[in-house]
Amino acid sequence: GNSVTQMEGPVTLSEEAFLTINCTYTATGYPSLFWYVQYPGEGLQLLLKATKADDKGSNKGFEATYRKETTSFHLEKGSVQVSDSAVYFCALTVKAAGNKLTFGGGTRVLVKP
Amino acid sequence: EPEVTQTPSHQVTQMGQEVILRCVPISNHLYFYWYRQILGQKVEFLVSFYNNEISEKSEIFDDQFSVERPDGSNFTLKIRSTKLEDSAMYFCASTLDGNTEAFFGQGTRLTVV
Numbered sequence: 001g002n003s004v005t006q007m008e009g010p011v012t013l014s015e016e017a018f019l020t021i022n023c024t025y026t027a028t029g030y031p032s033l034f035w036y037v038q039y040p041g042e043g044l045q046l047l048l049k050a051t052k053a054d055d056k057g058s059n060k061g062f063e064a065t066y067r068k069e070t071t072s073f074h075l076e077k078g079s080v081q082v083s084d085s086a087v088y089f090c091a092l093t094v095k096a097a098g099n100k101l102t103f104g105g106g107t108r109v110l111v112k113p
Numbered sequence: 114e115p116e117v118t119q120t121p122s123h124q125v126t127q128m129g130q131e132v133i134l135r136c137v138p139i140s141n142h143l144y145f146y147w148y149r150q151i152l153g154q155k156v157e158f159l160v161s162f163y164n165n166e167i168s169e170k171s172e173i174f175d176d177q178f179s180v181e182r183p184d185g186s187n188f189t190l191k192i193r194s195t196k197l198e199d200s201a202m203y204f205c206a207s208t209l210d211g212n213t214e215a216f217f218g219q220g221t222r223l224t225v226v
Contacts (some may be wrong), residue, residue: 036217043117043219044156044204089156099211100146100169103156 002027006090006104013080013111021075021107023064023090031092033057033066033073034101038087047075047088080111115139119205119218126195126225134190134221136205145188146206146215147180149173156204162188163211195225 006023013019025031035047035057048057053068064075073090090104118137126132138145147159160170162180177193188207192199205218 041219043119044206044217046214046216049214091156095212099144099208100158100161101148101156101206101215102158103148105155 002031002092002094002102004090004092004102004104006088006107008105009087009108011107011109013109015082015111015113016079017111019075019077019080019084019109021088021090021109023073023075023104025071025073025090025092027071027092027094029094031094033064034091034093035062035064035073035075036089036091036103038089038106040086044089080109082111082113085109085111115216117205117207117216117218119203119221121221122219123222124224126223128197128225129194132192132195132223134192134203134205134223136188136190136218137186138188138205138207139209139216140186142207142209142216144168144208144211145180145182146208147190148204148206148217149201150204150220151198151201159190159203192223195223197225199223200225 004025032051034049036044037047048059050057050066056065062077087106087108089106091101120135145162150156160174161168179191202220204220206215208215
């Protein structure tokens with residue numbers, strides 16, 4: 001079956017620090033990969049996505065590259081802000097699987113001023 | 114910007130009672146989903162719905178669950194006889210055509226006492 005594993009949190013950082021959240025996956029079929037973010041009190045929002053190997057998704061200073069050889073989709077940001085404090089979810093969908101999303105466990109990130 | 118809306122934001126119910134969680138997907142979207150997240154655990158797929166019928170459901174979606182699109186705008190999840198373990202955050206999502214970005218609502222926190 002399909003599964004997503006991401007590093008457990010919480011991750012606590014100072015403002016302007018470098019952030020990496022590891023994500024690896026297993027999938028039957030060719031997955032599309034996503035990072036969703038959940039800010040406090042809000043729903044899940046798509047942060048970025050990549051649909052084929054070596055694609056790089058980017059948004060709001062965050063980046064992730066689809067690495068088929070290592071089945072990974074690590075999220076990075078070079079300089080975090082307090083407003084980046086949120087829970088980040090790695091997810092995949094496989095077209096043959098009806099396009100439902102399979103999520104990782106989520107990583108809480110806390111950025112301190 | 115169009116959004117998925119869910120009501121109520123928080124529902125407390127007694128064990129054994131029926132609850133209906135409501136969602137208004139984005140108006141031109143054709144695929145609808147329910148996910149849930151038990152506190153501290155992964156976001157899990159429950160069911161997908163297309164063309165007025167269930168297209169896929171997970172093992173979690175047993176006979177006590179049902180979904181309905183009673184009119185042109187609402188998409189509901191009914192839990193017939195709630196159990197303590199149904200306490201979770203329930204997310205509704207919709208996509209335009211099943212292949213594009215899933216938009217999520219803010220979630221309904223269900224507490225069964």
